[in-house]
Amino acid sequence: MEPVTMAKAINLSLRDALAGDEQVLVFGEDVGTLGGVFRITDGLQKTFGVDRVFDTPLAESTIIGIAVGLALRGFRPVPEIQFDGFVYSAFDQIVSHVAKYRNRSGISMPITIRIPFGGHIGAVEHHSESPEAYFTHTAGLKVVAPATPGDAYALLRSAIADPDPVIFFEPKARYYMKEEINPSLEVPIGSARVAREGSGATVIAYGPTVSLALDAASAAEKENISLEVIDLRSLSPLDMPTILASLQKTHRAVVVHEAPVFGGFGGEIAARISDDGFDLLEAPVARVGGMDAPYPPSRYEKLYLPDVDRILEAVDVALAYG
Amino acid sequence: MADVVQVVGTDDPVRPLFTAAGELKADARNGLGLDAAALRDLYQKMILIRRADQEALNLQRQGELGLWGQYLGQEAIHVGAVAALEANDWIFPSYREFGMAMCRGVDPAEMLTWFRGLSHGPWDPRKYAFAPLAVPVATQVPHAVGFAMGSRLRGSDDVVLGTFGDGATSKGDWHEAMNFAGVFKAPVILLCQNNHWAISVPLAKQTAGSIAERAPGYGFPGIRIDGNDVLGVFAAVRAAAERARRGDGPYLIEAMTYRMGAHTSSDDPTRYRLDSELQTWSAKDPIARYRSWLQGQGHLDDAAAAAIDRAAETMAEQMRSRLRAAVPAPAGEAIFDRVYERPPGPFIEEREEFEASLEGT
Numbered sequence: 001m002e003p004v005t006m007a008k009a010i011n012l013s014l015r016d017a018l019a020g021d022e023q024v025l026v027f028g029e030d031v032g033t034l035g036g037v038f039r040i041t042d043g044l045q046k047t048f049g050v051d052r053v054f055d056t057p058l059a060e061s062t063i064i065g066i067a068v069g070l071a072l073r074g075f076r077p078v079p080e081i082q083f084d085g086f087v088y089s090a091f092d093q094i095v096s097h098v099a100k101y102r103n104r105s106g107i108s109m110p111i112t113i114r115i116p117f118g119g120h121i122g123a124v125e126h127h128s129e130s131p132e133a134y135f136t137h138t139a140g141l142k143v144v145a146p147a148t149p150g151d152a153y154a155l156l157r158s159a160i161a162d163p164d165p166v167i168f169f170e171p172k173a174r175y176y177m178k179e180e181i182n183p184s185l186e187v188p189i190g191s192a193r194v195a196r197e198g199s200g201a202t203v204i205a206y207g208p209t210v211s212l213a214l215d216a217a218s219a220a221e222k223e224n225i226s227l228e229v230i231d232l233r234s235l236s237p238l239d240m241p242t243i244l245a246s247l248q249k250t251h252r253a254v255v256v257h258e259a260p261v262f263g264g265f266g267g268e269i270a271a272r273i274s275d276d277g278f279d280l281l282e283a284p285v286a287r288v289g290g291m292d293a294p295y296p297p298s299r300y301e302k303l304y305l306p307d308v309d310r311i312l313e314a315v316d317v318a319l320a321y322g
Numbered sequence: 323m324a325d326v327v328q329v330v331g332t333d334d335p336v337r338p339l340f341t342a343a344g345e346l347k348a349d350a351r352n353g354l355g356l357d358a359a360a361l362r363d364l365y366q367k368m369i370l371i372r373r374a375d376q377e378a379l380n381l382q383r384q385g386e387l388g389l390w391g392q393y394l395g396q397e398a399i400h401v402g403a404v405a406a407l408e409a410n411d412w413i414f415p416s417y418r419e420f421g422m423a424m425c426r427g428v429d430p431a432e433m434l435t436w437f438r439g440l441s442h443g444p445w446d447p448r449k450y451a452f453a454p455l456a457v458p459v460a461t462q463v464p465h466a467v468g469f470a471m472g473s474r475l476r477g478s479d480d481v482v483l484g485t486f487g488d489g490a491t492s493k494g495d496w497h498e499a500m501n502f503a504g505v506f507k508a509p510v511i512l513l514c515q516n517n518h519w520a521i522s523v524p525l526a527k528q529t530a531g532s533i534a535e536r537a538p539g540y541g542f543p544g545i546r547i548d549g550n551d552v553l554g555v556f557a558a559v560r561a562a563a564e565r566a567r568r569g570d571g572p573y574l575i576e577a578m579t580y581r582m583g584a585h586t587s588s589d590d591p592t593r594y595r596l597d598s599e600l601q602t603w604s605a606k607d608p609i610a611r612y613r614s615w616l617q618g619q620g621h622l623d624d625a626a627a628a629a630i631d632r633a634a635e636t637m638a639e640q641m642r643s644r645l646r647a648a649v650p651a652p653a654g655e656a657i658f659d660r661v662y663e664r665p666p667g668p669f670i671e672e673r674e675e676f677e678a679s680l681e682g683t
């Protein structure tokens with residue numbers, strides 16, 4: 001197969017899900033005729049019709065609210081939230097209903113909520129957020145974030161097939177990253193992957209920071225530092241066995257995400273490592289992320305977001321420890 | 323009451339049934355096609371759900387329930403609306419609709435386990451076409467609309483009833499759902515139980531406008547009716563449902579009523595409202611009104627009324643004894659069951675650890 005972009009891989013995944021299961025519905029703002037502001041749903045309405053791929057009024061809370069009603073009616077809704085910063089309008093429906101409806105009714109909610117997330121696109125306010133920790137904190141949801149076209153294709157298939165609700169975070173800055181994909185490869189929810197093997201320290205990343213971590217590993221190699229990179233793919237559930245297996249080798253961990261460090265998902269990873277792998281550690285788990293400040297105006301985002309240098313500094317501290 | 327409003331170019335089979343003041347016209351009342359038994363059944367249901375409401379309040383006062391939210395005074399809406407629907411038309415309630423649930427056949431003792439703190443969802447919604455309670459105000463309205471959109475996609479002719487209070491109409495979810503209902507022509511009846519109060523906030527502070535008149539702004543008709551007339555509610559919901567079944571889209575009914583009790587058992591309405599208001603509405607009590615009408619028609623004699631009262635007492639006794647006998651589920655089940663259909667490994671581990679910790683104690 002020709003190499004495809006992540007945007008195309010997600011489009012193909014939606015296409016295959018729509019073709020494979022008549023209950024799958026795709027809807028949201030501008031997803032129909034336009035094919036989405038990022039063209040992720042390009043051509044889907046043409047193939048599958050206006051009943052299965054449709055534009056909605058501009059109202060995030062009710063986009064998710066109708067997904068609940070449609071799921072109760074037996075559909076498999078795949079709503080899109082146009083940008084990360086607008087999912088807050090739907091927060092109540094996601095937390096109070098999508099996540100808890102099965103608990104109070106016994107009826108499953110096979111809803112996949114797609115959200116482009118993260119920065120590095122030079123956007124105006126509210127278009128570069130990383131809200132994943134709000135959702136990993138919510139029982140009843142599963143939360144995933146692919147980093148490559150192949151994983152985006154496969155994880156989305158798994159998410160849509162899953163009987164439980166899944167928040168599917170798409171690293172929008174990587175939409176145009178290309179690779180060959182193999183649609184027959186399965187990626188189950190809850191499985192991390194070792195993106196690069198190494199022995200000196202483990203860099204744990206997901207979504208947009210995976211390629212950053214890989215860049216950091218290449219740079220470190222020049223200084224004879226060997227970094228292992230783990231791409232979590234799934235935040236909830238979290239694949240601790242893969243993390244601990246890596247720490248058996250490296251004994252040092254650096255977690256990288258774009259979201260602010262305080263209260264961020266990295267804190268959960270660090271705490272889990274200290275619970276389950278304290279004896280493996282030779283340095284405190286380091287966290288590299290966005291600052292505890294609102295996402296800045298775009299000309300400052302490079303300073304705000306984690307970069308190769310900040311990852312390598314954290315690695316140096318970890319290696320020098322003790 | 324305000325005049326009813328009509329959307330230009332939209333057919334409105336509900337409006338002709340009512341006077342401008344929202345009262346069911348005499349010929350419409352006589353043309354409902356309900357025989358004496360059916361008319362008596364509406365009365366019996368109102369008596370039963372009122373008795374259940376009273377019993378639940380007693381049980382709360384005796385410490386058997388953590389909370390109770392009375393629907394005293396709103397029985398005509400609960401009974402009339404459910405009677406006007408088919409059994410497979412889904413209902414999306416908020417939290418004050420136990421009367422409606424009973425009319426759908428949900429066991430009142432089982433329902434009360436929600437208020438007893440034993441369950442978030444004591445009934446199977448699919449069995450009764452009755453959704454779980456929705457506590458965050460107005461959040462159930464988008465679900466009702468989504469479900470109705472789904473019915474339309476399926477080509478099915480079932481319709482959906484979404485119900486909510488006057489306070490709910492201030493929420494964004496309500497407006498968003500109204501808008502979706504109009505855009506997608508969803509077969510949904512939006513039924514506002516305007517009981518004049520949202521806890522301590524009176525209608526005049528909730529909105530400066532008319533609730534029913536908002537519907538035309540969303541592209542479909544709405545009407546304000548007397549919500550203390552069970553036949554009026556029945557007629558309006560049935561006509562709106564038939565219209566939706568035909569594919570003509572949503573309808574908003576604002577049923578005017580009054581919350582005769584406190585907001586819940588934790589509330590003290592003497593802090594914010596006058597007794598005189600209560601007295602005015604007592605005179606419009608939906609059950610007393612309907613009883614005298616039935617008697618006037620010769621459909622309810624004293625023996626029949628007494629038999630219904632006895633049935634209500636029997637039901638209340640069973641409610642009491644069955645609720646007291648309700649057995650709590652094992653803690654692990656109550657906390658961890660029904661969270662995921664496909665529970666992730668770490669979740670299963672936490673459950674197992676928790677259950678092991680219980681065995682140790």
Ligand SMILES: Cc1ncc(C[n+]2csc(CCOP(=O)(O)OP(=O)(O)O)c2C)c(N)n1
Binds near residue numbers: 487491
């Ligand atoms: C979103 C939300 N805000 C606040 C509350 C607390 N609360 C419960 S009921 C209620 C009043 C609701 O009034 P209304 O919609 O008129 O319904 P009623 O209780 O009169 O039946 C409030 C404020 C809530 N449950 N949900």
